[in-house]
Each structure stands twice: as structure tokens, then as C-alpha cells.
Amino acid sequence: MTKKHFTIALVGNPNCGKTSLFNLLTGARQRTGNMAGVTVDIKQGTREYGGLTLTFVDLPGIYSLSQNRVEERVTRDYLLSTPPDFILNVLDASHLSRHLALTTQLLEQSLPTLLALNMMDEAARLRQVPDLKELSSQLGVPALASDGRNINIIKPLLDQLVASLLAHNQHQSSLISTFHALDIVYEPHIEQAVEQLQLADLPRWKAIQCLEAQGDVGFQLNENAQKAMTSALQILAQRHDETATEMITAGRYGYIHGLFHEIDENHVDISRIDSWLDSITLNRWLGLPLFFISLWLIFEATFTFGAYPADWIELGVSLLGDGVAWLLPDSLFRAVITDGLLAGVGGVLVFLPNVVLLFFFIAILEQSGYMARAAFLTDRVMSKVGLHGKAFVPLVMGFGCNVPAIMATRTIEEPRARLITILINPFMSCSARLPVYVLLAGIFFKDNAGSALFGIHMLGIMVAFMIAALLSRWLPAQPNEIFIMELPPWRWPSWRSLALHVWDKVKDFLHKVGGVILVGSLAVWVLQTFPMHAEMSFLEQLGRWMAPIFAPLGFQWQETVALLSGFLAKEVIAATLAMVYQVNAEDIGGLQLAIQAGLAPAAGLALMVFTLLYMPCLATLAVIRRETGSWRWAALSIFSGLVLAWVGGWLAFTLGSLLF
Amino acid sequence: MTLDSLVRGQSRKIVDISGSGDFRQRLATLGILRGQVIQLSAVSPWGNPKVYRLGRQRICLRNEEAVCIQVADND
Structure with missing residues (x-):
């Protein structure tokens, strides 16, 4: 008997267009707010597609899995306690490096992920359309264009999702793992600390998250791991002015910049309309x-x-x-x-x-x-x-x-x-x-x-x-x-x-x-x-x-x-x-x-x-x-x-x- | 000098970030790290908070927090 019902979680930064996409995918009626923190609780919606029943779960917009604010906690705990069958990672193509930072965390955990890149039109306007094929082969997961306002763009996305779901499900039952953990090489002292934690029986992603979240993690740690973590964090604090979070984040950005070196977002300017609107609405006297x-x-x-x-x-x-x-x-x-x-x-x-x-x-x-x-x-x-x-x-x-x-x-x-x-x-x-x-x-x-x-x-x-x-x-x-x-x-x-x-x-x-x-x-x-x-x-x-x-x-x-x-x-x-x-x-x-x-x-x-x-x-x-x-x-x-x-x-x- | 003393339009490199672990974590996840160039782009009517630009991101910070960010004295 093959599985017919799948759960897909939508994960992404705030303002990535996640809720619009969720609305389009499910036809659900719910608010989207273009401001950090509108989604507090978890919303669900169902859709039939390709003979499967897909339940989409809209998780709060987050910047990182290693942070302990309300939104992050909700998402982190959801992924740990009720792992979905698949993750639809929604990204803003016009702010790709910042949004990919979260993706690297998902992929380090080797979660089955599909990347949906929103705002491709905005990226095109800025002349920095990401090469989806290249991105997909570098990260080892499918990456597709998406748009919460356009149903035609969603079809290929859903087709790919269904194909990936079925393949992943089949491989899982035959015990072949299709998703390999992403391996980012961090600064040497961080790597040493990660090794220490791995010796305490933590998988690499958990070790990294322990350091990145400064010990504030959603999963249980045994006494051994707890000790190893405390000492590792202490040693790091002695050796560096920067916190472990900052060093690991820098490592993620380094990896992301290496992915597509030809695009340097820092030199791409905010569009003229945007800065014009901002100069008026944020004006000190006119605002x-x-x-x-x-x-x-x-x-x-x-x-x-x-x-x-x-x-x-x-x-x-x-x-x-x-x-x-x-x-x-x-x-x-x-x-x-x-x-x-x-x-x-x-x-x-x-x-x-x-x-x-x-x-x-x-x-x-x-x-x-x-x-x-x-x-x-x-x-x-x-x-x-x-x-x-x-x-x-x-x-x-x-x-x-x-x-x-x-x-x-x-x-x-x-x-x-x-x-x-x-x-x-x-x-x-x-x-x-x-x-x-x-x-x-x-x-x-x-x-x-x-x-x-x-x-x-x-x-x-x-x-x-x-x-x-x-x-x-x-x-x-x-x-x-x-x-x-x-x-x-x-x-x-x-x-x-x-x-x-x-x-x-x-x-x-x-x-x-x-x-x-x-x-x-x-x-x-x-x-x-x-x-x-x-x-x-x-x-x-x-x-x-x-x-x-x-x-x-x-x-x-x-x-x-x-x-x-x-x-x-x-x-x-x-x-x-x-x-x-x-x-x-x-x-x-x-x-x-x-x-x-x-x-x-x-x-x-x-x-x-x-x-x-x-x-x-x-x-x-x-x-x-x-x-x-x-x-x-x-x-x-x-x-x-x-x-x-x-x-x-x-x-x-x-x-x-x-x-x- | 500290970030809050920038003049509008001025951009500088971040040389050091201090403050609580929680605060530094929040900044890091937004991509605000040492070595990044940051620019003051808008000031609210009371001079606090202010909007800073980092690449194409715009981030609103209160002066109380901005003093924790050291920037280079000259370009």
C-alpha cells in the first residue's frame, strides 16, 4: 500500500511571500501581513493534487532555527516534534543570500526540502536572477520559481513537489537516503568544538545548533553532551571576541557567497521607486x-x-x-x-x-x-x-x-x-x-x-x-x-x-x-x-x-x-x-x-x-x-x-x- | 565611533559588536556582522529609532541598541 496523504511545511523568513503562496496552494482564507510577525499560530490547509492529498502547514516566518523568540520556537518545535513529510522552503529571490542562511540550517539537518523562490520578477528588475539549475545542483535539492500571485507558476512547483514526495517516500521505505546533509566548513575553532560535541554522540547538525543557539536548543541533551557543550562554549568565548553565533553565521554567509560569486548583492542598489517611497514616507518631517x-x-x-x-x-x-x-x-x-x-x-x-x-x-x-x-x-x-x-x-x-x-x-x-x-x-x-x-x-x-x-x-x-x-x-x-x-x-x-x-x-x-x-x-x-x-x-x-x-x-x-x-x-x-x-x-x-x-x-x-x-x-x-x-x-x-x-x-x- | 552617531547617508564598516548574547544573536541572524558596511538611511521625528541599510536590507534600530555597534572612524 502506498502512502497517499502527505504533510508539507512552509518555512521561510518573514516577508518572503510565504503566506500568499500558502493561500494560493490551499485556497485558504487567511491574513497576509507584510510585516514581521503576523503569523503567530500554525495554519493548515489541504489540497488534492496528482492523486495525493497534500496538507500544507504555514509556519511563522523566522530568520533562524537557532534562536529563541516566540516565532522561532514555534517553528523549531514543530519541525522536531511532528516532522512533516516535506519542507517547502520559501525564499525571496531578490534577497537570496539572507534567505539562504535559513536554508543552510534546514539542509544541515538533512530535512527533505524543496526551494520555492518568490519575487523572481523583482530579482529580474535588479538584473540578478539566480541560476536555479546551478543552485539546485550545488545544494542537492530541487529549486523552482514560485509566485503567490500567479497560479501558472505554481503548477510546475506542485508537480515537482509530488514527484519529490513520492521518490522520497519510496527511497525511505527501501532505506536509501536521498537527502545528504549539507556540509559547511566553519572556522577551525568552531570545527574543533563541533568535533568535541560529536564525541558526545550528537549528530553534526545538533552540535552546530548547540553552539549557534548558545545552548538554547529544542531537543534534549544528555548530561554528557551538556557538559561538552558548556566547556566548548567557554573555550570559544576565551579564544574569540565574536560569539559562536556570529562565527557560525559568518560561515554560512561565506558558504552562500561561494555558491554564486558572480552576484554580489551588496553592490545592487535598492530600486529607485523603493528609495523614493522611503525618502517620502520615512522623511523626518513629512513622515x-x-x-x-x-x-x-x-x-x-x-x-x-x-x-x-x-x-x-x-x-x-x-x-x-x-x-x-x-x-x-x-x-x-x-x-x-x-x-x-x-x-x-x-x-x-x-x-x-x-x-x-x-x-x-x-x-x-x-x-x-x-x-x-x-x-x-x-x-x-x-x-x-x-x-x-x-x-x-x-x-x-x-x-x-x-x-x-x-x-x-x-x-x-x-x-x-x-x-x-x-x-x-x-x-x-x-x-x-x-x-x-x-x-x-x-x-x-x-x-x-x-x-x-x-x-x-x-x-x-x-x-x-x-x-x-x-x-x-x-x-x-x-x-x-x-x-x-x-x-x-x-x-x-x-x-x-x-x-x-x-x-x-x-x-x-x-x-x-x-x-x-x-x-x-x-x-x-x-x-x-x-x-x-x-x-x-x-x-x-x-x-x-x-x-x-x-x-x-x-x-x-x-x-x-x-x-x-x-x-x-x-x-x-x-x-x-x-x-x-x-x-x-x-x-x-x-x-x-x-x-x-x-x-x-x-x-x-x-x-x-x-x-x-x-x-x-x-x-x-x-x-x-x-x-x-x-x-x-x-x-x-x-x-x-x-x-x-x-x-x-x-x-x-x-x-x-x-x-x- | 558608534553606529548611532552616523550622519544620514554616511556609510561605515562595522568593526565590533558588543551587548547581550541575545542581542548579538538577533543581529547575526539578520546578517549584521563584523566587516559589513552599514549606512544610516532614515531618522524618525524624534531622532530615535533610525533606519539603517545593509546591502538591500533596511533595518530599524533604537539608539539604545545602536551604541553597541562600533563602526570604523573613517571610510
Whole structure:
């Protein structure tokens, strides 16, 4: 019986195009970020090809197997504990020597490897296309061109992969080893140390990794080996200023340069467009203003362009409502559908285009490589409030949804910096709050709604930084984690990847609409309808009972119940507003008029501020609890959010009343 | 002189790297080793961190870390 199911792990440096390739290979829908450290956990996807079932595993981007950061540990331990059948080593052809350093580590371990060289077009532009045949014969493994954006280039890659897999599998069963370990000759003292360790029964690659990782390795060492390693490292430290890591790395680079001496990358310049873009975006004086202008443009476009498709959705919903009203007799059942389902769910659905657009723009920022530049520009401010440079990605992800954003903080290793990043994340306004802003800004700030959206998001960032500053004073300081970040080259976003990403967000949104928003709307409808023929519905009774707390903010019972319902998920706020105000209104336009008639502009502003700041939704609280390991932090998050929201709302209402 | 005192556009050879083992390991895996030529290519609004160029790689370092890297006094 021959094996039909194989596992292939994708290994490569950060920004090598690994995740795009993974998406293309599996058709999986998942994020690619052009910034170090977006893949934290391991993702899998399956594809049938050439009669085989291939399971691809996307491992975090790493620079070396001999390093002990989160990403490296995940990859290193995966390769050791569940060895895949084959490794697809993804490389950036335009930065080949740096990327081949990792390859030499894989090949020293004699892991069955296939090299997939991405960015061949970029290498061609630089006139340094690597000779794949030569590379393949020198390293003894297949090397093929690859491109995460082009399916045609992938076919030969898959053919080769299947052929190699079958051959390797056959050879393994006949006990012939097809993969010989790569043998790099290091500096003489390193070689001596390696020999010493080999005498302690370690294979050569393990001996090298022991020295390179300064003893911090993923595999078990017996007492003998442990002793040999300690003494070898000691002797090396006495003989050399350079660390063993540096000497071994120098050896790897020496070997790589020997492979293709005709190409000297150090003399190849960064392309003119790249350095032009960098000279503008990283400019000391222009950089930050440009960053804020692009954010403003994003919100402006989110509001403006979102309005057109929103009109179509609105038209569809109201046609549906008319249809139902025409088909069904006036009954409680019809009321559930028109006043509950269509008013509530439809009231949120119209904001789908805005949410999708925001995700689309953020994905472009990520994939183009701009995000890493923005992180560089803002690093000083971040470190002043106790945040690590790595906090930038989770914070920006918070604009989408706080739940994955908080999980992404796992890449931050210093516990205090991580805790601060988790606790301030809910102030990064997630896309669930967007419908409320779009609705209210469209009513009260008609002429500059985009600026209002930008302003409310900026307010969230400012509050987040203030809280971070307070927390960093309050929590005991810990030694700072080193911050070294590679700026990725500028890249055109892959349209396929963007489309997948956006489609994914649409699905997420619809999922929520059909789930928590539907349930929330129905619950609100029930509370609003019963008791029947009474003076006041349950909902109004509840609202009026709570309203005195919110009266200083200018809210009435309608806003009060809307905010209460938002605890489930923030989108429900918009749904509830739509339902309580839409009792007498025919469509969204009518809804806007009804809100405008019922709510002072200053109170509208206060409602936006309150929605921004008040407690995280249920899912976010659960993830705060899980990631911090204590309910205390989740409780603090609720409490501080409510206090800040009330004070912020009151300030907004008071100041707004003076201005409007 | 140390790396953080470079002027924008200036490039120098790295002569020595000090600092914690962890830090030196991180630099080595990025290919930042003795003998390499490094250039200061961009400075953030507050003068810290800075972006350095090594061949075609661009690496962002804080000044706190850059002082650990000694570069040649002249070309």
C-alpha cells in the first residue's frame, strides 16, 4: 500500500511571500501581513493534487532555527516534534543570500526540502536572477520559481513537489537516503568544538545548533553532551571576541557567497521607486503628517464610497419589507419580520460596505509594507508609554476586531508590555462600532462625516495612549525587550489575497448578522412589543428606569437601551437604535430624521464618544480573561471603560452644547 | 565611533559588536556582522529609532541598541 496523504511545511523568513503562496496552494482564507510577525499560530490547509492529498502547514516566518523568540520556537518545535513529510522552503529571490542562511540550517539537518523562490520578477528588475539549475545542483535539492500571485507558476512547483514526495517516500521505505546533509566548513575553532560535541554522540547538525543557539536548543541533551557543550562554549568565548553565533553565521554567509560569486548583492542598489517611497514616507518631517493624512483619507473614503452600496442594500431591505407587508396579513408574525428582523438586522446590514472598505484599506496598508514604516515613525511615542514596537500590529488590528488583535499580542515577550497592549486594545475602535459612527456622523456631521470618523478613531488612540502611560507608571517595570525590525520592501498588494481577505470579512460580518445581531434584534423586539396594549413596553420601562444615569449626557431612554444591548456585540447598538426610532419611520432616511428630531447634536456626539469608550463586548472580555489569565483585568477593563465613557460622554455633551 | 552617531547617508564598516548574547544573536541572524558596511538611511521625528541599510536590507534600530555597534572612524 502506498502512502497517499502527505504533510508539507512552509518555512521561510518573514516577508518572503510565504503566506500568499500558502493561500494560493490551499485556497485558504487567511491574513497576509507584510510585516514581521503576523503569523503567530500554525495554519493548515489541504489540497488534492496528482492523486495525493497534500496538507500544507504555514509556519511563522523566522530568520533562524537557532534562536529563541516566540516565532522561532514555534517553528523549531514543530519541525522536531511532528516532522512533516516535506519542507517547502520559501525564499525571496531578490534577497537570496539572507534567505539562504535559513536554508543552510534546514539542509544541515538533512530535512527533505524543496526551494520555492518568490519575487523572481523583482530579482529580474535588479538584473540578478539566480541560476536555479546551478543552485539546485550545488545544494542537492530541487529549486523552482514560485509566485503567490500567479497560479501558472505554481503548477510546475506542485508537480515537482509530488514527484519529490513520492521518490522520497519510496527511497525511505527501501532505506536509501536521498537527502545528504549539507556540509559547511566553519572556522577551525568552531570545527574543533563541533568535533568535541560529536564525541558526545550528537549528530553534526545538533552540535552546530548547540553552539549557534548558545545552548538554547529544542531537543534534549544528555548530561554528557551538556557538559561538552558548556566547556566548548567557554573555550570559544576565551579564544574569540565574536560569539559562536556570529562565527557560525559568518560561515554560512561565506558558504552562500561561494555558491554564486558572480552576484554580489551588496553592490545592487535598492530600486529607485523603493528609495523614493522611503525618502517620502520615512522623511523626518513629512513622515508623520503623511501617516495621519492617509488615515484621514481612509476614513473619508470609507464613509463616502460606502454610501453607494449602502443605498442599494437599503433599497433591497425596504422592498423586502414592502413585499412582506403585501403578502402577510397584519399580525404579530408580520411585525416580528418587519419591525424586528428587517428593522434590526437590516439596520446593521446597510453598514456592511463601510466595514468592508475599512478592512480593505487596512489590508492594503499591511500588504504594501507601509505598516512597518508607520511603526517606525511612531516607535518613540509608543516606547514612552511603555509599549513595545511590536505592539503596533495588534493595535492596528484592533481597528478590525479586538479579539484577534488581543491574541496577536502573543508575539510580545515582555509580560508588562504585553499586558498594557491587551488592556488598551478595546480603545482601538473596532469595526463593530463603525455602524454607530456612520449612522450618527451621517446625521449630525453631514458635511464632514469622514473627518468625524477620523476624529473619533483618533480620540480612541489618544485615550489608549493615556491609559498605557498610566499603566506603565503603575505596573512594575521590566527589562526592555530588544526592538529590531526589518523594513520589508515595498510591494504591490496581491489582488487575490486582498479579495480573499475582504470576502473573509464579509462572511464574518454576515455570520454576526445572522447570529448575535439577529438574536439581539429579536430580544429587543420582544421587549419593545410586550406587554401589548400597555402604556409602556418593557423596553421603555427599563430605559426610563436607567435613563437618569445618562441624563447628564443628553441621552434619553432610547439611547440608554441601545447602549445596554451593545454589550452583546457593538453592532447591536445600531440595530436597537434603528428599531426604537423606526417605529414610525419607513426607511433609513426616515430613521435619520427621527433620530435628528429626538436627539440634540451634542448628545449625538456624546453617544459616539460613549460607544467608543465603554466596556468591551462579551467576546473581547472573554479573550482578555484568557490571555491575561485573570478575571481581575477583565473587570478592570469594564470598570475603567464605563467610567471613561461616562466622563468622556459628559465632556462631549457639555462642550458640544456650547458649540452647536 | 558608534553606529548611532552616523550622519544620514554616511556609510561605515562595522568593526565590533558588543551587548547581550541575545542581542548579538538577533543581529547575526539578520546578517549584521563584523566587516559589513552599514549606512544610516532614515531618522524618525524624534531622532530615535533610525533606519539603517545593509546591502538591500533596511533595518530599524533604537539608539539604545545602536551604541553597541562600533563602526570604523573613517571610510
